[in-house]
Amino acid sequence: MTTDTQPEPHRDTQRDTHRADIEAVAAGAEAVSRNADILSAREQAALRAATVLVAGCGGGGGVVEPLARLGVLRFRLADPDTFDVSNLNRQACVQADVGRSKPEAIADRVCALNPSADVTVYPQGLNLENLDEALDGAHVVFDGIDPTMAAWVKYQLHERAARRGIPVLAGMDFGGKPTLYVFDYRRNPVPFYGRTSAEAHRENRLWDSMRWTGRIHVPSDFLPIQADRFTNGGTWPQIGYCVLGLATLTTRTVVDLLMNRRTRPVVTLDVHAAVMPRPAALLHRARMPVELVRTRRALRAATRRGPRPETAAPQPPRPLPERLATLLGGARLAPSAYNAQPWRFELVDDRTVRLAPDPRRWPAAEPDPLGWADSLGCALGSMTYLAHGEWEARAADEGEAPASVGQFHCDRLRDDVLLRQGALGLRATHREDLLRTPLDQATAKRIESLCAERNLTLDTFTGPTALARLARTERDAAMAADPARDAALRAWLRERARTGSGRRSFGDPGDLLDRSGATGALARALHSEAVPRALTRPLDSAAASGRARRLRNCGAVLVLRGPRRTVADRLEGGATLMRIWLTLTEAGYAAQPLRGEFGRPVAALAPDGDDEILAVLRTGRPTTTPLHQITRCPIETSVRWAD
Numbered sequence: 036m037t038t039d040t041q042p043e044p045h046r047d048t049q050r051d052t053h054r055a056d057i058e059a060v061a062a063g064a065e066a067v068s069r070n071a072d073i074l075s076a077r078e079q080a081a082l083r084a085a086t087v088l089v090a091g092c093g094g095g096g097g098v099v100e101p102l103a104r105l106g107v108l109r110f111r112l113a114d115p116d117t118f119d120v121s122n123l124n125r126q127a128c129v130q131a132d133v134g135r136s137k138p139e140a141i142a143d144r145v146c147a148l149n150p151s152a153d154v155t156v157y158p159q160g161l162n163l164e165n166l167d168e169a170l171d172g173a174h175v176v177f178d179g180i181d182p183t184m185a186a187w188v189k190y191q192l193h194e195r196a197a198r199r200g201i202p203v204l205a206g207m208d209f210g211g212k213p214t215l216y217v218f219d220y221r222r223n224p225v226p227f228y229g230r231t232s233a234e235a236h237r238e239n240r241l242w243d244s245m246r247w248t249g250r251i252h253v254p255s256d257f258l259p260i261q262a263d264r265f266t267n268g269g270t271w272p273q274i275g276y277c278v279l280g281l282a283t284l285t286t287r288t289v290v291d292l293l294m295n296r297r298t299r300p301v302v303t304l305d306v307h308a309a310v311m312p313r314p315a316a317l318l319h320r321a322r323m324p325v326e327l328v329r330t331r332r333a334l335r336a337a338t339r340r341g342p343r344p345e346t347a348a349p350q351p352p353r354p355l356p357e358r359l360a361t362l363l364g365g366a367r368l369a370p371s372a373y374n375a376q377p378w379r380f381e382l383v384d385d386r387t388v389r390l391a392p393d394p395r396r397w398p399a400a401e402p403d404p405l406g407w408a409d410s411l412g413c414a415l416g417s418m419t420y421l422a423h424g425e426w427e428a429r430a431a432d433e434g435e436a437p438a439s440v441g442q443f444h445c446d447r448l449r450d451d452v453l454l455r456q457g458a459l460g461l462r463a464t465h466r467e468d469l470l471r472t473p474l475d476q477a478t479a480k481r482i483e484s485l486c487a488e489r490n491l492t493l494d495t496f497t498g499p500t501a502l503a504r505l506a507r508t509e510r511d512a513a514m515a516a517d518p519a520r521d522a523a524l525r526a527w528l529r530e531r532a533r534t535g536s537g538r539r540s541f542g543d544p545g546d547l548l549d550r551s552g553a554t555g556a557l558a559r560a561l562h563s564e565a566v567p568r569a570l571t572r573p574l575d576s577a578a579a580s581g582r583a584r585r586l587r588n589c590g591a592v593l594v595l596r597g598p599r600r601t602v603a604d605r606l607e608g609g610a611t612l613m614r615i616w617l618t619l620t621e622a623g624y625a626a627q628p629l630r631g632e633f634g635r636p637v638a639a640l641a642p643d644g645d646d647e648i649l650a651v652l653r654t655g656r657p658t659t660t661p662l663h664q665i666t667r668c669p670i671e672t673s674v675r676w677a678d
Contacts, residue, residue, distance in 0.1 A: 182236075209257045217288060367667055497591040590624070595612060
């Protein structure tokens with residue numbers, strides 16, 4: 036006997052009907068599974084159950100994502116501001132977030148990380164009306180409120196949190212030193228632990244309201260910046276790795292607070308000192324008392340001076356067109372003999388700039404009558420490096436300084452202009468020893484191609500034998516040279532730096548052309564009246580040996596040859612030199628021009644027929660940074676609008 040029976044529903048079908056909740060649990064566990072054995076199960080549970088209030092989503096926004104990745108699901112985010120482009124260097128935003136409300140953009144980011152997250156936003160920011168609502172049920176608060184914008188709300192946040200026994204973390208980024216102040220109001224329910232007053236916040240007295248930060252936590256390299264901002268105002272510099280460091284310190288501190296552990300009242304790490312060699316780090320810290328005294332002196336002077344009287348705002352200069360501002364900012368960084376910067380930029384229209392010499396900036400004692408044209412060529416090389424365009428040269432008589440040498444019409448900036456701006460800013464004259472490693476093949480081929488395109492000849496000296504021969508010849512020539520020959524040029528350099536304006540625009544003579552470091556000290560001593568004549572010869576020999584040693588200690592010496600009789604020849608040579616130097620910089624090499632140090636060419640190198648020496652570059656991998664950053668004139672002093 037048989038009976039018909041209906042088949043039972045398959046168990047997998049029943050399970051799939053309500054599978055979303057199971058998948059959410061599994062995904063949540065998998066998302067934090069790699070935290071195991073670093074965080075205990077109890078710590079992970081505390082994070083999952085926590086509610087974190089972030090007041091101020093600028094610097095504070097940086098702590099949200101690492102907390103969300105650690106396992107926090109419930110956030111309250113408050114900030115009345117929107118993201119702008121200047122926030123991209125450090126805050127939790129991308130280009131698409133510019134113009135968006137900070138808490139709303141960060142909330143979307145949290146939910147993209149974990150769809151189970153519960154995020155409440157206060158796009159109007161915290162105020163006296165919604166503070167209690169935001170604090171109710173919160174386990175930890177991160178205070179990122181700008182005291183210059185809402186000092187009284189900041190104080191009320193701490194006062195009401197203290198009343199409820201809610202820990203508050205306040206972060207500060209002092210240059211390269213993230214510093215986290217921990218106010219565990221469960222153990223000491225006094226706002227800011229009594230280190231500042233309600234009156235200071237209510238009356239917006241910035242210095243008094245910030246006394247809780249202390250002085251000893253500010254690193255020595257940030258104290259001068261702090262003194263300047265308290266005295267003169269202005270925006271505070273902030274950098275991404277410091278904000279990320281602050282987020283790291285905050286995330287771990289939140290774990291300990293949720294577990295009711297005691298923590299340090301101040302948690303900090305000086306990133307700059309941490310990566311320095313030990314002697315440099317000790318010196319960095321030893322500067323603290325000196326910088327602290329200077330800072331306190333500046334603050335007392337500002338307090339005695341009182342508020343500055345209001346004066347009529349000066350008329351702003353005529354703004355530069357955006358494309359030309361980029362071009363001229365790069366041209367201003369071009370190298371020039373004696374840092375003369377002998378150029379003048381005349382703006383014809385919004386895309387066209389005329390390049391002209393400025394005779395007032397070029398020394399009359401210079402034996403080369405067209406030496407200024409080499410520098411103008413370097414400026415032109417900078418402009419063509421940054422932009423696509425057309426150069427229209429203007430014919431000039433030999434030996435004359437023309438009204439202009441031509442004009443450059445900018446079609447458009449290059450697609451990788453930001454990378455090229457970086458190379459221009461990094462390029463510098465490197466006078467110290469370089470590694471003897473030769474140029475890599477890709478860089479050497481790029482340089483050879485640049486020269487071939489311009490019908491110029493490139494000779495490369497590499498290897499210990501060739502470089503040692505150059506060094507010996509240079510030392511012998513330097514010993515035979517007459518020191519009095521360059522006296523007029525040195526006098527011109529000293530006169531140019533005699534005024535404050537001259538030093539701000541052109542730097543100190545000691546910074547120029549082989550006058551830095553130990554060799555520079557010897558060279559200056561040679562021309563000091565305090566040095567007995569009997570010591571002149573040994574000092575001269577030591578200085579010459581130093582120059583020769585650097586010729587020997589490098590990867591290669593590049594010699595650029597070609598015609599140099601006319602202004603056009605010099606412009607082409609200078610532009611090529613600039614492109615070669617920037618190619619080396621892009622590839623991580625340093626360089627030093629050797630021709631033109633007070634008109635003295637490298638003795639071992641001679642013209643080859645019609646090809647004269649346009650430039651000599653000593654190059655190699657650097658192991659130190661240049662001792663001096665050469666000063667540049669403000670761009671306004673070199674620019675004028677054409678009539």
